[in-house]
Amino acid sequence: MAAVTADQKTQSTSGTAKATGTVAGTAGDPADAARLAAFDAAVAADDRIEPRDWMPEAYRATLVRQMAQHAHSEIIGMQPEANWITRAPSLRRKAILMAKVQDEAGHGLYLYSAAETLGTSREELLDKLHAGRQRYSSIFNYPTLTWADVGAIGWLVDGAAITNQVPLCRCSYGPYARAMVRICKEESFHQRQGYELLLALSRGTEAQHAMAQDAVDRWWWPSLMMFGPPDDASSHSEQSMAWKIKRHSNDELRQRFVDICVPQAEALGLTLPDPDIRWNEERGQHDFGAIDWTEFQEVLKGNGPCNEQRITQRRKAHEEGAWVRDAAAAYAAKHTTPPVQQTQHAQQAPHVEETA
């Protein structure tokens, strides 16, 4: 599940990612100016930037922040769904759900690896997550209260994630774009599975139908918030668009998502909890109601229903696993002869020093 969501892209407080410094920081050095020109030309030509290519520090920092937050969202996102693995009501659904949660762990692995190509280790990023210095998608600070929530997450949260992520397959940074291609394929499975789960409930008993409607009522608005604040309040968007890390504005993607969901809800036999949704002939799009951004800001500040619970469980798993990781490292040290090419590899590692 777990999109990189626009609320991450636009709300981080990481100072290094401030989108201004590209030119100012390099103005004095003609060699840097030339490298910057080459970088800008590559981005403009839709070429991919690769790990060993020169890149502005602000570009690197923006990517690390976004990829880390995306990776963190994958692993925090395992929690609300894993909450239902032991209670899944049929063996078929249990298998689907376990496979999905496993996929999320796998996505976390791809993304932490992709972030490593920028010289930032998984350990470092996890430490920042655990210390509350990096974010994950706010959507996972809502609880999964019934089985239908598993379906609503698949349909709406993964649906919003895909809407956000598909353009990232064309992101200017190669390793991220390639990871996203694979992730998007799996996410679209998850989205269909969620839809199908809700369909079974909606067409099931009265109690099952009510469970599905209740879940959609609770997840609809938070899903819309996944696209981040309205364009006029989005701080990092402009530079990310210029760098082709981001391709569409928050509001564009949100509108696209609403237009996809309205007919799907109808087919599901469920109602979206917004009386203002209606087709606008003139715009060729759906109008929809105003989003409660106060709630969004509160959840972002840590006051959502599950912020504390999610990060506490994550820290606990990490701390309780420390002796296992230590054992694996000790065993490897005892039983592996250090490879001769170690130094050479270190030299090839992309720009490790520069990101410190």
Place this chain on the structure above:
Amino acid sequence: MSAALALGDDALVLSHRLGEWAGHAPVLEEDVALANIALDLLGQARVLLSLVGDEDELAYLREERAFRNLQLVEQPNGDFAHTIARQLYFSVYQHLLYERLAVGGGEFADLAAKAVKEVAYHRDHAEQWVLRLGDGTAESHQRMQAGLEALWRFTGEMFQPVEGLDDTGSGLDRQELERTWLAAVTGTVERATLTLPTGPRAGAWAAGAGRQGLHTEPFGRMLAEMQHLHRSHPGASW
């Protein structure tokens, strides 16, 4: 059909226990690995239970006393070493059993031939971790040893004959199975600088009890959680 239930319930129950690790594993790679093993086992369980009847009726509507799984697989996860000890004991047994059933030509030959490939990975995963934990740090050594000891008493049951399996020309020789299992497990445990517990095993009171529907206290709670939602909506489909 009690043999399909015995094999199917082993897989179903262990899969459930491993599923409890999701999001709690010590390292992301293990979230993936444990879920993968759980999924393999769930796949086996679904095939085996379907030989007997409706898989969901069997999983969700039987009472505790009607389950035929080994007591070993229902034991709570404990710490990671505890889970790995359970994995070692069970996966070596299941690997050897399926290898034998696959060539035995009996009712389960096809299923065993398919499953033996994935179970070989489960066994390798468990053995590799026993080595790392046993020969890792002082703490991991102590925890791994504690896990091996806590679960040892539940291993005797694996070598009791199963009705409908051992008596139907499957070619199984439980004594040979036990000797081979013991040699394999001993080899891994010793390489890991650990010691296999001594003392009663096959003769422990637990031997044979799970197969007769007598389980341990944690199992009832596990089933309560697993069956609750399904049982709350009688007749519903999901």
